[in-house]
Amino acid sequence: MLSLSCADPWPEGSVGLEEEVVTAAAQAEQRDAESGSSDSGSSVSLDDSLTSLQWLQEFSILGGNVPQRVQQQQQHLFGQLGSDAPASPLAGDPASMGTPLTPGKPTAAAYSRLQPLPGIVAHGHCPDDVDYKTNPRIKPPYSYWITDNYCYYRHADPTWQNSIRHNLSLNKCFIKVPRQKDEPGKGGFWKIDPQYADRLLSGAYKKRRMPPVQINPALQSRLKANFQPQSRGPCSLTGGQISLCINPESQRLLREFEEATGADQNWDPHLAEGTMLGSWPVVRGRGGHKRKQSHGSRNGAAKAPRRSSSPLLSVDEQKEIGPLKGDFDWDALLDSALSGELSLDEGEPLSPIIKDEDLTVQGTHISPMEAPTGTADIQRSSDFDEETFLATAFLESPWPEEDQGRSDFLCSSTVNLDQLFSLEDSLDPSTRIDPLL
DNA sequence: CAGTGTTTATTTTGGA
DNA sequence: TCCAAAATAAACACTG
Numbered sequence: 001m002l003s004l005s006c007a008d009p010w011p012e013g014s015v016g017l018e019e020e021v022v023t024a025a026a027q028a029e030q031r032d033a034e035s036g037s038s039d040s041g042s043s044v045s046l047d048d049s050l051t052s053l054q055w056l057q058e059f060s061i062l063g064g065n066v067p068q069r070v071q072q073q074q075q076h077l078f079g080q081l082g083s084d085a086p087a088s089p090l091a092g093d094p095a096s097m098g099t100p101l102t103p104g105k106p107t108a109a110a111y112s113r114l115q116p117l118p119g120i121v122a123h124g125h126c127p128d129d130v131d132y133k134t135n136p137r138i139k140p141p142y143s144y145w146i147t148d149n150y151c152y153y154r155h156a157d158p159t160w161q162n163s164i165r166h167n168l169s170l171n172k173c174f175i176k177v178p179r180q181k182d183e184p185g186k187g188g189f190w191k192i193d194p195q196y197a198d199r200l201l202s203g204a205y206k207k208r209r210m211p212p213v214q215i216n217p218a219l220q221s222r223l224k225a226n227f228q229p230q231s232r233g234p235c236s237l238t239g240g241q242i243s244l245c246i247n248p249e250s251q252r253l254l255r256e257f258e259e260a261t262g263a264d265q266n267w268d269p270h271l272a273e274g275t276m277l278g279s280w281p282v283v284r285g286r287g288g289h290k291r292k293q294s295h296g297s298r299n300g301a302a303k304a305p306r307r308s309s310s311p312l313l314s315v316d317e318q319k320e321i322g323p324l325k326g327d328f329d330w331d332a333l334l335d336s337a338l339s340g341e342l343s344l345d346e347g348e349p350l351s352p353i354i355k356d357e358d359l360t361v362q363g364t365h366i367s368p369m370e371a372p373t374g375t376a377d378i379q380r381s382s383d384f385d386e387e388t389f390l391a392t393a394f395l396e397s398p399w400p401e402e403d404q405g406r407s408d409f410l411c412s413s414t415v416n417l418d419q420l421f422s423l424e425d426s427l428d429p430s431t432r433i434d435p436l437l
Numbered sequence: 438c439a440g441t442g443t444t445t446a447t448t449t450t451g452g453a
Numbered sequence: 454t455c456c457a458a459a460a461t462a463a464a465c466a467c468t469g
């Protein structure tokens with residue numbers, strides 16, 4: 001079975017990594033439980049599709065001062081956040097408690113009741129009443145972080161693992177990093193091809209499709225007006241459909257993190273690995289794909305409608321750099337991190353945090369973006385670092401679906417920025433984070 | 438031999 | 454309806 005546990009590309013300083021894995025989600029839960037806080041602060045808008053990591057490309061992080069009305073609506077939609085999530089992802093898993101596995105079709109009813117935030121138009125459905133964590137019958141629209149967050153995948157035919165391997169192999173932007181000799185285990189890690197990153201940095205990408213999430217212009221301007229002065233932090237990202245602001249607390253944590261990690265210079269993947277920055281959601285295959293007779297129907301498993309894709313390259317560009325068939329939506333992830341679409345405000349620059357570091361996609365190690373060989377300007381590089389950090393942080397702490405309220409994030413396209421910047425728990429290098437949990 | 442990675446083929450889906 | 458992209462399935466080679 002494909003284990004989405006934290007792999008350990010650079011095992012120095014860590015043993016028994018699987019046992020030491022601390023999930024960011026769990027940490028977030030714990031914090032929530034301890035503080036009794038709810039996600040009324042910063043928020044992130046994202047698509048409901050994680051199959052395409054486009055959610056990351058499209059998310060809109062709104063500053064720490066969410067308009068009261070929006071907060072109220074969020075609370076209404078989310079219910080009690082962080083209040084009743086099971087301590088273990090497996091808790092509450094009916095299948096794990098003996099419920100037979102019978103993956104089935106998602107019912108229309110399961111997707112029918114959508115309650116997006118007014119003004120935020122999510123294209124497509126958003127099942128706010130589906131508890132993916134405990135419902136083994138309904139396939140979530142996401143393909144990663146998978147086994148722990150989505151009951152469906154714990155019991156579904158593991159062929160999806162093959163799909164992931166397929167994507168990693170197929171997409172040129174991922175290159176395999178072999179294990180070190182003394183490193184036990186099979187297989188290697190995956191990293192982002194620096195060339196690919198380079199191109200992204202150079203801004204040579206075009207969107208081929210429109211993002212599926214759009215914010216009502218009226219609301220957008222309202223939010224803009226609301227956030228601009230007070231929430232304009234060191235990482236106030238604005239542009240296009242994206243508005244990202246970091247509240248002061250997050251800024252503080254960010255600085256603390258920089259101080260603790262030495263920021264960008266001489267980034268050491270070994271060090272970073274112990275931090276949230278060292279781990280990205282990664283797919284580490286732990287079980288081979290099983291072969292089976294072709295089904296009468298290839299879609300025995302229920303399929304959630306796919307959201308739109310967001311390939312990065314134009315046809316010409318693809319020709320230029322070679323085939324990118326199956327350009328997997330990791331592209332979108334990269335794109336969001338690298339493209340100018342998430343351009344920074346001209347405010348106080350945020351220190352590059354993960355410059356030249358590896359981005360570990362959980363075991364699949366997304367390695368250092370090499371310094372742009374071209375003329376990518378420094379500011380842009382800095383932007384990338386910040387954004388990548390944000391993306392990484394977010395991936396570290398994917399919306400905890402074990403929480404009914406938070407699962408509604410997907411519906412409302414809103415995520416607490418505190419999750420995004422749950423740095424405190426990551427500062428201890430001995431703490432390993434499993435972004436997939 | 439099991440796990441991992443690559444490749445090809447087919448199906449599904451959404452946009453034009 | 455067509456096409457492109459993504460998902461899925463499967464075969465096969467490689468490796469520890």
